[in-house]
Amino acid sequence: MDKQEMLSVIASIRTRLKHSPRSESATHGLFALGLILAALLVNSACGFKLRGQVEIPPELSPVFVGAQGGSPVRNEIIRQLRESQVQLATVPRHARTIIRISSENHSSRVVAVDRGGKVLARALRYTLTFDAVTPDGKELVPQQSIDLERSYEDSGLQELGKQLESELIYKDMIGDAADRILARLRAALR
Numbered sequence: 001m002d003k004q005e006m007l008s009v010i011a012s013i014r015t016r017l018k019h020s021p022r023s024e025s026a027t028h029g030l031f032a033l034g035l036i037l038a039a040l041l042v043n044s045a046c047g048f049k050l051r052g053q054v055e056i057p058p059e060l061s062p063v064f065v066g067a068q069g070g071s072p073v074r075n076e077i078i079r080q081l082r083e084s085q086v087q088l089a090t091v092p093r094h095a096r097t098i099i100r101i102s103s104e105n106h107s108s109r110v111v112a113v114d115r116g117g118k119v120l121a122r123a124l125r126y127t128l129t130f131d132a133v134t135p136d137g138k139e140l141v142p143q144q145s146i147d148l149e150r151s152y153e154d155s156g157l158q159e160l161g162k163q164l165e166s167e168l169i170y171k172d173m174i175g176d177a178a179d180r181i182l183a184r185l186r187a188a189l190r
Contacts, residue, residue, distance in 0.1 A: 054080055054081055054083075054086055054186070055084070056086045056097065056185075057189060059096065060096050060097045060134075060140075060189060061087045061097070062086075062088055062089040062095050062096060063086055063087070063097045063098075063099065064088070064090075064091065064092045064095035064098045064099070065077050065078055065101070066092060066098060066100050067100070067101035067102075067104065068101075068102075068103075068104075071101055071104055072174045073101055073128060073177045073178050073181070076177075076178035077099065077178045077181060077182065080178060080179075080182060093135065095135060096134060096135065097133075097134065097140060097185075098132065098133050098135065099132045099181065099185065100130060100131050101128055101129070101130045101181075102129045102143070103127075103129045104126075104128040105125075105128070106125065106126045106127075106173075107124075108122055108123070108124050108166065109122065111123045119154045120153065121151055121152065121153050121154055122151065122152060122154055122166075123149055123150070123151045124149065124150050124151075124152070124166060124169050124173070125147070125148070125149045126147075126148045126173040126177060127145060127146065127147045127148070128145065128146050129143060129144070129145045130143070130144065132188070140189065141184055141185055144184070146177050146180050146181070148173045148176055150172070150173060152165060152166075152169060
């Protein structure tokens with residue numbers, strides 16, 4: 001799908017929403033969701049990928065990324081390191097740099113309701129704690145926390161739409177957390 005086709009789809013969605021009997025808030029929510037889905041479709045279809053920009057000095061490579069369970073931030077960091085062609089270790093004893101994610105939590109809370117008690121907006125929160133050390137325990141990045149929060153309007157969409165929107169927001173927050181960890185590591189290694 002090229003740019004012109006995407007603009008045509010967005011215009012079509014906007015036209016349909018304008019003539020819909022839904023409230024203005026619901027219309028904006030549906031339009032935003034349509035834009036998000038169109039952007040995801042266009043980016044996934046065109047094969048566009050960012051070049052890796054993670055630079056690890058050769059003397060601190062390979063890198064091991066450790067976390068409890070199936071950490072999505074760990075997976076994102078590994079993906080970014082691979083795309084940057086940074087050598088990875090499969091076990092900590094083979095690494096020269098160890099990134100440790102010690103806790104990861106996500107939560108949701110209601111931030112606005114109308115007079116009837118209907119939820120109007122929610123806030124999603126993603127927190128984690130990490131550090132980076134050498135195998136002998138030398139601290140490269142001291143233990144620190146990352147706390148991300150995003151709010152979104154609960155536009156009255158069906159449950160599946162709400163779930164999709166919150167999953168997209170969490171995915172964005174996971175990418176942001178991984179970027180921040182790697183930026184702090186790069187700063188410490190300078």
